[in-house]
């Protein structure tokens with residue numbers, strides 16, 4: 519198992535996702551002799567997990583069952599242990615596309631936080647890209663590095679425990695893309711520029727407050743970045759319901775015909791009137807070739 523490569527069978531040392539239901543999943547480190555308790559009873563790793571195919575339905579000790587899934591960045595985002603606020607897949611999808619990430623991309627990121635975005639970046643840039651991620655909180659940096667090893671993606675990532683606003687990313691002229699998720703991104707813009715390739719690249723900064731966005735945009739313009747734009751991604755869940763629609767009457771049917779009052783049942787969707795759930799603003803910019 520690796521977060522960037524699929525394996526068919528569960529092995530000792532893997533991180534597997536136990537799926538109890540759509541809103542109830544948990545990651546487990548698979549170990550000989552270990553047990554995991556669920557509301558359906560215990561799962562015995564040696565007999566219930568090791569050697570089984572990913573996707574298998576496993577019966578727990580109380581007779582209930584769960585599915586065991588191969589980990590993905592999306593599943594990790596909804597099951598990871600939170601050490602900070604994290605980015606979710608809705609924003610991550612937009613970030614990945616707008617930063618033009620692809621296999622082979624070199625990316626600089628700060629802060630690492632809980633590593634939610636980092637895992638998605640790693641899956642996209644594998645097998646030949648590299649992520650340089652900077653986190654100034656020592657324990658968070660160490661835990662992220664340990665998770666990258668456990669998830670067998672550590673060959674694709676370098677974790678640096680330093681202040682990106684003071685010390686930058688620790689690399690110069692290598693990045694195709696830079697991502698910032700820190701309280702004062704404007705202080706890191708000059709370091710972002712230094713980290714980027716001379717042929718240019720893309721930058722994204724995530725901030726919850728518009729005042730942070732304003733200061734970041736000013737710093738980006740001052741540093742010579744172009745195509746600066748800010749957007750907010752809002753998830754719009756549509757309600758699906760069945761409505762009854764009358765068949766159109768084109769006037770050709772006799773007035774007593776039952777078809778004049780006939781109706782058909784159709785499925786339709788309605789968007790919500792209000793969309794709660796502001797996460798943050800995503801500011802994108804391009805650094806042109808120098």
Ligand SMILES: C[S@@+](CC[C@H](N)C(=O)[O-])C[C@H]1O[C@@H](n2cnc3c(N)ncnc32)[C@H](O)[C@@H]1O
Nearest residue numbers: 602605629631632633634635653654681682700
């Ligand atoms: C909101 S979290 C990042 C979450 C991350 N994007 C994720 O998806 O898991 C912000 C992180 O930035 C770190 N941080 C804040 N300012 C920093 C700085 N100047 N240099 C490095 N890390 C910083 C914090 O310690 C925190 O862990």
